[in-house]
Amino acid sequence: SIDEQRLWDSLMAMAEIGPSPNGGSHRLALTDEDAAGRHLLIEWGQALGLALRVDRVGNMFLRRAGKRDDLDPIGVGSHLDTQPKGGRFDGVLGVLAGLEALRTLDDHGVVTQRPLELVVWTNEEGSRFAPAMVASGTYAGVFSVDSTLARRDRDGVSLGEALTATGFNGEMAVGEPRLAGFLELHIEQGPVLEENHEAIGVVTGVQGMRWFDVTLRGQSSHAGPTPMRYRRDALAAAARCIDRLQAHALADPSGDTKVTCGTLEIDAASRNVVPGEVRLSLDLRHIDEGELDALEARFEEELAAAGEAFGVEAKSERIWASPVVSFDAGCVDAVEGAAKARGMAYRRMLSGAGHDAVYVSRVAPTAMVFIPCRDGISHNEVEYSSPEQCALGAQVLCDALVELANR
């Protein structure tokens, strides 16, 4: 069985790279910090004799040979990039638990039938480059390599430029190697497992999500002499739209409607200037694709109404849509079987967050393992799962991985 302390030590060592003031991590995709995190992992992989390959969008594959190297490998992993003020577990746990699984196989001299690939996907968070999971999406053929390399961050740096700057512009074709299966361990990022005192979430699928860029154009004018009824206040329109969408989502008794405005910027903001232009992002989610359509329609209505009310021109662009996903029954069973065999309390559940597994599931049988995290909080420096919780998840991951690789 896996080594709880060794896994924890690895997690804490990785957290020292790009440490953030309140105990979190700051490793935005393809920054120097992200590169340093990748190099640490490569070092650890080399100690295990893993063979590194990097594809053209920076996805890293660390290969452990199997008995039958002619067979497609089973992949295990997640991402090392974080939010601007992210935690120590989101993504990192999935990579380091994969590493811990391979270390454990080495400890016991186990060689699986299929080779194994420890995978690090580039720019999962979507915080530096939109959308999220862009490099696993490219691996799965959802985005073209060229479009991915051309995506730009807020400072105008392209993903391709950032790859070159950090040295992770690999040569392997994107889509290589083909995987016969993929498993990803992740913190739940919600409160369900903790509230129900369950150690493991057997993830059967992922809710649908859509991202929008919204621009509101009114007219800037002076905060003092401009009469209220003459104003075309872009921020007032934005506030109205956000408030109405919040109310709409909060009124859903099922709790399945989710609305988040995560970024909002006022052009040439000044205390005594009525905001003339506002840009914001919107994130809409639902577990049902039809309901997600209805939510999008509702958003467009509220946006138009708010624009109308304040004399503001409102435009939205859907920049990303990730449909509702169902994972592979065989892989889900492998995870459930592992949790059951170890006598752990578990539940089958959907994921509210997107993960690289979402895109990988399009080209390989895939499933995920969740563990609880404190108060369901993530994308926050206080994000926490205990050493024991991490170890239980890594154990299920390891068992399911061996099961898939020997099937």
Place this chain on the structure above:
Amino acid sequence: SIDEQRLWDSLMAMAEIGPSPNGGSHRLALTDEDAAGRHLLIEWGQALGLALRVDRVGNMFLRRAGKRDDLDPIGVGSHLDTQPKGGRFDGVLGVLAGLEALRTLDDHGVVTQRPLELVVWTNEEGSRFAPAMVASGTYAGVFSVDSTLARRDRDGVSLGEALTATGFNGEMAVGEPRLAGFLELHIEQGPVLEENHEAIGVVTGVQGMRWFDVTLRGQSSHAGPTPMRYRRDALAAAARCIDRLQAHALADPSGDTKVTCGTLEIDAASRNVVPGEVRLSLDLRHIDEGELDALEARFEEELAAAGEAFGVEAKSERIWASPVVSFDAGCVDAVEGAAKARGMAYRRMLSGAGHDAVYVSRVAPTAMVFIPCRDGISHNEVEYSSPEQCALGAQVLCDALVELANR
């Protein structure tokens, strides 16, 4: 009478300093652009033989001798700094119309009894350093010199450092020279004169204004798995508060209640992160001090209610209060008399914007002249008054100035 073309040429020459893409100006206080604008004025002043003095907060005084140099001078002027995307007239017109008045006196060999001082006040806009009109306020003894020098911009640069960097850290004591009167010409920045086809506003006073810094602290978390009812969304609380205050102000049939949120920033913003902390500024105005108290109370209520509704800790700090002002009856009469004598259509009116005249009026008899501006728009690159409108205002300013200086 004054020279319309010469005034217009001066305005357009000044607008070439810190030009902004859409025909406006970008000369934030005490930047290189602001300094270049000041130097151009100094050059023009030297050509007229005006004597320059600069006080310790960078206010500039360009003196024209009178017949009785033992008498306190009459001041005329405004400011040269602009909003981030400001126009060509706000402030600049008041300075350059003062210059045009002095040029006209020279043309006609007129020497007034009292000396005249062409004044440029530092950092009127309040956009780089809060609050607005801080240097005329210091001149009037409302703010101490030390506190003014210590005020910092968003990048942490103090006003004192910016003075030194631009060379406008003068030696004259702040409060010098004492003025026997002060006149300021300004664009109205509202729609009243234009709508009523009037050339001149005789400004009898200025509405009260208060500035607040607001901080909303909730908890950042993941936009996907975090249930709506678990969230502590700082932006949702901000949007609620803004929307309620907008509705409150719009519902005032008198139109005298004014509410503006001009800046709003999300800490560590990311598309898929529920905002954990938001900082925003609020500008409240009213022509009645009691009503302004009531408006402030309403704001505090709405802020508390929004915080409560979204589980967000809300704090506000009042960082500036400029009470309702009434100008000096004698100076107002001088302006009104000048407009009447020239047969111009005018109205007595209040100013919705703060101006340096607000603070100067505490220590010297003061009044203001307004001219119309297109669509009432200012604090915007499209801000516009015609050459003729500017000239009519400058004429009234010149006539009233001579009248006060010979009284």
